[in-house]
Amino acid sequence: MELDNNERKKAMDIATWWGLIVNLLLSIGKLVVGYIGHSQALIADGLHSLSDLVSDAMVLMATHHSNIDADEDHPYGHARYETFATITLAVLLSVVGIGIGVDAINHLIDYKSIAVPTQITLVIAGISIISKEVLYQYTMLVARRVKSKLLEANAWHHRSDAISSIVVFIGIAGAMLGYPLLDSVAAIVVALMICKIGWDLGHQSFQELVDTGLEPETLQAMETTILSVDGVNQMHMLRTRKMGHSALADVHILVSPKLSVSEGHQISEAVEMALTKKFDEIIDVTVHIDPEDDELTENSCKHLPLRAEVLSRLKTHWKDIPETQQLLHTTLHYLDGRIDIELVLPLNIIQSGKKANELSQQIETASQQLDCIGSVIILYK
Structure with missing residues (x-):
């Protein structure tokens, strides 16, 4: 069942607040224990959790703005706020990842100064793995229910933190067993993971900003739905563009050339209803009625008088x-x-x-x- 904007915003807010609270506790724990326990990898992981904390705040802000109903100045709604926030989050992740990587490489160069982490750092890394995986599962469940790419991106951010904590756990354990370089190596691996996630999120959202259409298989299913409507003889120029969790579509349909205007309009209404009913992400459809294929130049009537x-x-x-x-x-x-x-x-x-x-x-x-x-x-x- 499709949620209205208020229900969608409420579900997204609850999931984000849970993430914010967990990330706040983890950030403080990892940074403090990582510093006291001499684990560069845990400090890097703490910065990763801190970026999660910032991203949660951005999600709350974007959720508030993106779920505001359409108005005179924004006739298609405010869903682009989600896209913009996701790109900003991607840039933030990339910057954090690069910073962690550079610092870890510097420590590897000066490897003689690397201290062995204490046992408490291993415990904190284990707690982080469990809590972040639980947070990922919960946030992804909500993201799919409300169809939010931004919340889904935030869920993957939680998963990345869980995976990075596994790497940190291995690095700390290795350092404690007599391989101190593993702690810095783990920090570099975490940095690369963070940068990869930042690239993936940024690329996907940038495509959305430049009006990338829906996937080919979705377009094929839409074409089948349109042609199943009584009165539609053919169709062409089906175009779509994503906008946050939603999508807009327009299409040209061919009907019998001497139908009345009202019957042609009724067919277009039927096409719109069929698409919005079957495809939850489609919120607006513009249907252009053609009495003949206007893609063919020889059929053009543009030069004729009114x-x-x-x-x-x-x-x-x-x-x-x-x-x-x-x-x-x-x-x-x-x-x-x-x-x-x-x-x-x-x-x-x-x-x-x-x-x-x-x-x-x-x-x-x-x-x-x-x-x-x-x-x-x-x-x-």
Whole structure:
């Protein structure tokens, strides 16, 4: 079931607050114990948790703004806040990772000054592994339920912290067993992991900022759904773009060329309803009704005059046909680069003795003196 913005925001806030509290405790514990216990890897892991803490604060801010309903200045909503926050988080992770890596390499160069970590650092690393994995599972569960890429990114940040804590645990254990360089090596591995996550998150969100569309398999499923709607003969120019946890779509559909405007509109409404019902991420669909394939240049009707000009020019050619003064209705069909016209005349014209075929021929001959006129159909009512 699709959550409304308030329910979505509440679920995201709860998950983020839990992450913030755990990260605060872990950051303090790792940094303090890492310093006291002489573990560079645990200090690096503490900085990683500190970046988690900053990211949690950013998620709270972005969640607040991104779930505000659309307004006059933001007609498509505020979901881009999530994308922007995710990119900022990616940059933060990359900077932290590079800093940790450089510091660890410096320690490796001056390896004689490396101290052996104490046992308490191993205990803190173990606690971090368990708590961060639990936090990852919980946050990912909520992220998938509310369909938030930002919260999902934050969940992976928790998982990365759990994995980095495993590396730290191994590095500390190795240092305590007589291989002190392993602590600095573990710090470098953590740094590389942090930079990799930062790159992945930044690349994905940047693609979203430049209006990258939905995945090919999703587009194929959308095409199948559109073509299943009664009245849709063909479709083309299906375009989508992601916006935070949502997506926007527009499509051209071909319908029978002489449908009424209201029936064409009804078909477009049916297409929109079918897409938004089947694809939860799609929140807005623009459907363009085509009577023919407008991708083909030879079918283009863009150069043809509009109704007022067409009728004005036709009346000039009809001046010798008095029956056209009683015209009840005119329908214009812009097809294949021409204008097909349907004229409705009073039935009493032919009831009074005027031959229908003769009158139709007169009107058709006069009308087709205009180069833009195609077929002419006369109806009587």
